[in-house]
């Protein structure tokens with residue numbers, strides 16, 4: 001079931017208290033959504049699905065219109081998550097790396113509820129974040145407060161992740177005091193995740209600067225500023241060795257974004273499918289239609305991708321959590 005912002009916050013608080021992390025998969029196609037929910041179902045885990053602006057604008061969802069993309073993505077995910085097969089899976093949907101002039105209009109519309117075209121039904125993400133990489137500290141604070149104000153004005157719930165310098169080495173604790181301190185003072189209770197730089201970098205490059213100690217310092221400080229458990233969102237987890245990821249979760253990471261490696265697994269599987277099915281793609285072959293259909297390549301990719309998702313969910317300690325009582 002797709003969770004609302006209040007339920008999402010409860011799950012993130014539980015993850016912080018119990019010391020596990022949600023895998024947050026940057027899924028860029030309807031078939032990838034099915035695979036993520038299937039992996040979570042198989043290991044009885046809560047899971048996050050997230051999208052960046054490039055996916056909302058991408059051909060599978062918005063085809064150039066990020067408002068349409070977000071609505072279409074959410075409707076697909078909500079429908080899938082409400083199906084009998086996936087109803088027991090707690091599914092959180094998160095907006096990740098939204099940037100540029102569309103940031104506030106898009107996220108404010110998401111808080112108000114996006115019109116689905118089905119009767120009077122609107123739909124909203126579970127949790128929100130925006131890309132702060134080109135914003136000053138003051139602009140970052142203003143953007144987060146603008147989202148809090150929209151939620152207050154429209155009496156809608158919102159649960160937020162705030163970030164700072166996720167690709168710029170380890171964020172100084174002073175920055176956390178300034179950013180989180182200001183937001184908590186002016187709009188208390190809206191943040192559930194803090195994403196400082198902890199030495200990782202987006203992409204598939206060197207991750208040797210990653211510091212689980214920095215995770216712990218930031219998680220402790222953020223929770224002390226807020227007066228409640230605030231988990232760390234880990235950006236750029238691709239290529240971080242498994243022992244370091246385990247240490248990160250033990251130190252206070254509650255959300256692990258997974259994008260580059262996920263794309264690599266899926267694209268390599270698709271390449272393998274086309275490379276090994278050349279003959280079957282000839283119209284004279286009796287199986288060419290089955291091979292040519294989207295279902296052909298996507299089921300092949302799924303067989304290679306779902307086990308990788310399961311490994312990762314287990315690594316983060318989330319397996320089995322969905323079968324235990326939901327957080328109060």
Ligand SMILES: [Zn+2]
Pocket residue numbers: 096097166202235236257
């Ligand atoms: Zn990121």
